[in-house]
Amino acid sequence: QVQLVQSGSELKKPGASVKVSCKASGYTFTNYVLNWVRQAPGQGLEWMGWINTNTGNPTYAQGFAGRFVFSVDTSVSTAYLQISSLKAEDTAVYYCAREGIAARDPEDYYYMDVWGKGTTVTVSS
């Protein structure tokens, strides 16, 4: 079945780095864009950006360029989110989500149809 499997929870100290993985299965990895979404404790969903899994080209939402890096390894159908110089405010659940497309001539509609279970990153001294 189609699924995204994310890596486990991380506890990091301020200033450290973390790399979260998102492994796809059940579909052709490079046919779909992969989104990253953040959810701080008790808060709503925040779109961080996406990565074209075919070209490896990332797009970052404002506030996520710089310390946040999206990458892919197509040989293992896996996307990565790396966060450097971690701060306490980076404490959150990070989700990867596949970008589905509904082709409705003349327009296409985009949505996040398959989600990973989330990776909790806790930043604390």
Place this chain on the structure above:
Amino acid sequence: DIQMTQSPSSLSASVGDRVTITCRASQSISNYLNWYQQKPGKAPKLLIYAASSLQSGVPSRFSGSGSGTDFTLTISSLQPEDFATYYCQQSYNAPFTFGPGTKVDVK
């Protein structure tokens, strides 16, 4: 950036109730509007895309409507498994912003 608002922020309802949640965009987004359901400790789940198209496997008691700036998610007869938080999200322009969420809890 397009701002999304939702109302109410929370509501209390009983099983069998008809529930309506409203989402408003700060500018016209045509019908590039998605709805997600999230239960505590779980990933969001896609319910509705393109404002009114039901995602495969989602019960028909969920429906969406609207176009332009104003959208509605309706649950025709609330079931026990529907108590959750609901988010709208625009897919018209990046950044693909979410609404703040509407929590539906037990009355």
